[in-house]
Amino acid sequence: MAESVRVALLGCGTVGTEVVRLLHEQAHDLRARVGAPIELVGIAVRRPNRVREGVPQELITTDALGLVKRDDVDVVIEVVGGIEPARTWLVEALRSGKSVITGNKALLAEDGGSLHDAAAEGGADLYYEAAVAGAIPLLRPLRESLHGDRLTQVTGIVNGTTNFILSAMDSTGAGYSEALDEATALGYAEPDPTADVEGFDAAAKAAILASLAFHTRVRAADVYREGITEVSAADVASAKAMGCIIKLLCIASRTKDGGVSVRVHPAMIPRSHPLASVGDAFNAVFIEAEAAGQLMFYGRGAGGAPSASAVLGDLVAVARNRLTGARSSSESAYADLPVRPMGEVWTRYHVSLDVADKAGVLASVAGVFARHDVSIATVNQSGRGDDASLVIVTHAAKDADLAATVAELRSLDFVRSIASVLRVEGD
Amino acid sequence: MAESVRVALLGCGTVGTEVVRLLHEQAHDLRARVGAPIELVGIAVRRPNRVREGVPQELITTDALGLVKRDDVDVVIEVVGGIEPARTWLVEALRSGKSVITGNKALLAEDGGSLHDAAAEGGADLYYEAAVAGAIPLLRPLRESLHGDRLTQVTGIVNGTTNFILSAMDSTGAGYSEALDEATALGYAEPDPTADVEGFDAAAKAAILASLAFHTRVRAADVYREGITEVSAADVASAKAMGCIIKLLCIASRTKDGGVSVRVHPAMIPRSHPLASVGDAFNAVFIEAEAAGQLMFYGRGAGGAPSASAVLGDLVAVARNRLTGARSSSESAYADLPVRPMGEVWTRYHVSLDVADKAGVLASVAGVFARHDVSIATVNQSGRGDDASLVIVTHAAKDADLAATVAELRSLDFVRSIASVLRVEGD
Incomplete structure (x- = not known):
């Protein structure tokens, strides 16, 4: 058995706690699948004294950058979110050859280029399956399995909060405010729901999906965005009368003139469409490709355990790569297509x-x-x-x-x- | 630009012809994604004089084994099917370090062990995304992305012919024979439909899925199998009355006593189940995992272009591996769970x-x-x-x-x- 792969965890909220739990609970399986033990060597948090069940207190530190720089760290998992200081930590890790696993969609969509460049410089792996559609194995199929095909459109329901609200409006006839209140009461919406209901979260994910689908750097700022706050009970009724349902869609597609367009907005889709039956807080991504035809990926888009599943899947891959000296496929942005307004x-x-x-x-x-x-x-x-x-x-x-x-x-x-x-x- | 990756193609029927077409049509994109040109150096067929549109006649040979043994071949793509002589060719290729891409589900389910062993011996890659659920990127997510999770059950609609027949029986009330005739007339069923309607095809795929899901070698002979020939219009009506639909399911699950069970049989599922709306000849695989929860993958299970998309996705991966000296994750059968009757x-x-x-x-x-x-x-x-x-x-x-x-x-x-x-x- 090879020596262990040493992991630093940045952030220990809902997802981080679940990562710690699974690393412990599935240690035997992970060791068998990787070919070496996975060892958690440090956990950086802002509030060190908060009680976190099952999290070893002796691994806790408040010095994230110091943890990232430690010589005995092989892999950095970041589940903090936000642009800074996460970017500084991850660029530091990647440049020094440490593999990075992150679920930070905002950072990837705002400035993924810096991370990819740092990964290339350090010869390190950068994985981020948890950033879009949580537990659904979607990004690696996009960046690997579908590389022999030419994608024409990616249409996704990638925000669980808004899908819960729109599903409730559709099934009960409730107005937007009423449905939002229900989502908040059930914990599907944050106290400040802006990022979800105004489409910012979906736009970040759309940028990531479009970048992978079309081998082109797309940033959040390139994405046209409309949220669901203006969707009325009358709209929902109109859609029903047409045999349709309203969903907040992110759509990345090739345009007729050889560019790409990336947008997030509510839209009516026929009830017979595979995306129409994606209810509650579930996510799904519908892909159209020239040879493969229509594909759909469906599953939970958020939550501690589903996101941790994606993080650990990435961890097995980067850990194996470290042991074999391999490196995953790096950013593919060769097509460099223009993004149309x-x-x-x-x-x-x-x-x-x-x-x-x-x-x-x-x-x-x-x-x-x-x-x-x-x-x-x-x-x-x-x-x-x-x-x-x-x-x-x-x-x-x-x-x-x-x-x-x-x-x-x-x-x-x-x-x-x-x-x-x-x-x-x-x- | 690195030197080219040289490919030998074994078989040039529906899928093979489509592989040749896409290799030509997408040469520019493939080169960019791989980092080197892909060069087709030979095509082995049984009937060299058959007209195959777009297939360069000068690459045609009838000597498959000779082609496999050529020193200038890096990757062997096999789309012939059947146990022999395919096994002999592929074992030869893998042992000598050539990467293999195959869609041969019968061989993988009957004797995948021989192929995996030969791959380990030769240090070569063995990819087979096209073997199950055609174009759907499913096997690589199973063998890679979901490695950080513990799967409890895989439930699939993996045979398009029987799904077309059962969908027709459900929507028209037709009996089995009538629906089979329609499927045959439309080209969804072979003149001899036994492998499909008796569940042999689905059982082979079930064995492959179970092996990947549970890190255990499962062979076709381990799979309990019932086909759809006994499903009557009365059964379909009974299911409807219950709010259900009948599907031919392949089910691989962990058993309570720590083993696995793998089976193919028709079953009623509620119309609200995500698999219920998978109609016509589409395929879908529903996965339950401890952390990820419920996932579903949906798309075309067969056909020249969809299968070729899967083959070319594999080809980009193995070609990149050859250029970087990496090797994909090998067979993972460490769990070695008992298969229950x-x-x-x-x-x-x-x-x-x-x-x-x-x-x-x-x-x-x-x-x-x-x-x-x-x-x-x-x-x-x-x-x-x-x-x-x-x-x-x-x-x-x-x-x-x-x-x-x-x-x-x-x-x-x-x-x-x-x-x-x-x-x-x-x-």
């Missing part, structure tokens, strides 16, 4: 509006769409007294043209209100 | 029977279950003239006890007929 992306809109029920209104509305080069796929008109309700679904058009169409509709006298505007995804 | 596996049964409608019948029927230590979960009795229909779902019990219960029921005077007996899976 949202306005140039081709999407479809569902627009539901209340109009005055008089002659010529439908012709005028249709004229607005036509002036913006937007082709209408279906129209449903139903009268109710002086008003008529129009539900229009478009063919694919440039998002900027669709947005301009809606803006012009809003300005028209005979348009009493626009009840719902939603993008439509999934054929 | 079907009779000892705990399952649940759904039994639907017609009985004479007279006093004491229900008591007698219930007595039969009790005598075999089988606990009844639900009973539904409905009268129709002199007869009554009884639908019974049991709690989990030993499969042998359940089978003995049904056998005794069959022998009773007042049991007119047993309309349907099916196992029930998924809570």
Whole structure:
């Protein structure tokens, strides 16, 4: 049996505690799978006196950087989150040849390049399976198994909080606030839910997924982002009437002109789509590839144990690499495709509006769409007294043209209100 | 740029032709991802004069063993299938240090040990992503990403032909023969469908999945196997009435006594189960792990392009390994768990029977279950003239006890007929 692989853990909250527990509980299996024992040599935390069940107090330190620099550390696991000081620690570790495992999606999406560059400089492994879709083995298949194929689109439900809220709105007819309150009460939403409900969390994950799928560096700032706070009970009802359901999707796709587009926004998808039945706080990622066709990965996106499972899977890989002198595939960003702005992306809109029920209104509305080069796929008109309700679904058009169409509709006298505007995804 | 990685292809049918096409079409991307060009140096076929569009005639040979032995071959891709001569070729390749990529599930399930041993001897890579669930990146996640977790059960729909037939029976109410005819007409079933409909194909895949999931060598002969030829329109209707659907499942699970059980048989699962909506010829594998919880992988299980996608994903990995001098994780069979026979596996049964409608019948029927230590979960009795229909779902019990219960029921005077007996899976 080879000498042990020595691990430093940065952060010991929900995920970190679970990592410590599993390292202990599965020590026998891990040793057999790695070919050497895994030894936890230090745990850096901010509050050393907090009680953490099952965590050996003698390993606790508050000096994270000192721990990272220790000569007897082979692998650094970071589950702290945030840009700094995590970036400083991880760049230091990677440059000195220590393998890094992190679930830090914000850092990867903001400045993954620095980590990849440091990994290349130090000849070290950088794994981050836990950063997107928690327990689901997704990133390594993307960066390894699907390398013989050409991906065309990645569509994901990657934020459990918003999926829980939208699922509740769909099943009970509740409004957004009510569903958010339920999610908060059940612990699915943070006291400050901004990062989730405004789509920041999903946008960071979208950047990571797009980078891997298209061999191109994509940062969080490149991702178009809309959250779910404007999704109304009326929107949910409109979607139901269309045989659809509303999901917060992250979508990374190749554009017709050889670029990529990356976006996060709520959208209607048909209930027959594989993503439609992904309920509660589950995550799923739907992949379309030229040769493989359609693939989907489904599982728990967050939580201590699921994230720790992803971290330990990475740990077995980097530990084996250290013992055999191998190194995982490094960042693949050779394609370097341009990221297109949202306005140039081709999407479809569902627009539901209340109009005055008089002659010529439908012709005028249709004229607005036509002036913006937007082709209408279906129209449903139903009268109710002086008003008529129009539900229009478009063919694919440039998002900027669709947005301009809606803006012009809003300005028209005979348009009493626009009840719902939603993008439509999934054929 | 490093020198090229030289590939020999054994077999040039549906999958092989697609491999040749993709190697040509994606040469630029493959070179970038591998770090060196991939060069196809020979293609061994049985019928050299057959026209194969896009396949360079000058690479064709009928001497597969000679091709495998060539000094300038680095990687051997085998898409011929069958035990021999494929085993001889691949053992030869691996022993001499050549990496092997194969989709040969029959060989892997019958004698994967010989291949793994030869790979260890030659220090070579053995990859076989295409062998199970075609394009779905499943085996590498099982053998790598999930190594930090403890799997409890793997439940798969891994045969597209039978899933197409059962989906058709469910949606149209057709009988088995009629649905098989449709599958044959559409090319989803072979002229001789035995390997699919009798569960041999699924059993081979079950053995491969179980070996990876439980770090234990499992062979096709260890797998309990029932096909779908006995599934009737009445069974399908019974399942519907229960809110279930019938699927041919492969199930590999840990048993309570520390062993594993591996089986293939039709079973009822609730329509709310993620596997229930896997229709047509799609495949999906549902994994339960202690830390990760529930995971599902979904996609196309067969076909030229999907299988070729899996082969090329493997090719990028082994080619990178050759260039960096690394080697993939070898066979992990350290756990060496005992495989339990079907009779000892705990399952649940759904039994639907017609009985004479007279006093004491229900008591007698219930007595039969009790005598075999089988606990009844639900009973539904409905009268129709002199007869009554009884639908019974049991709690989990030993499969042998359940089978003995049904056998005794069959022998009773007042049991007119047993309309349907099916196992029930998924809570």
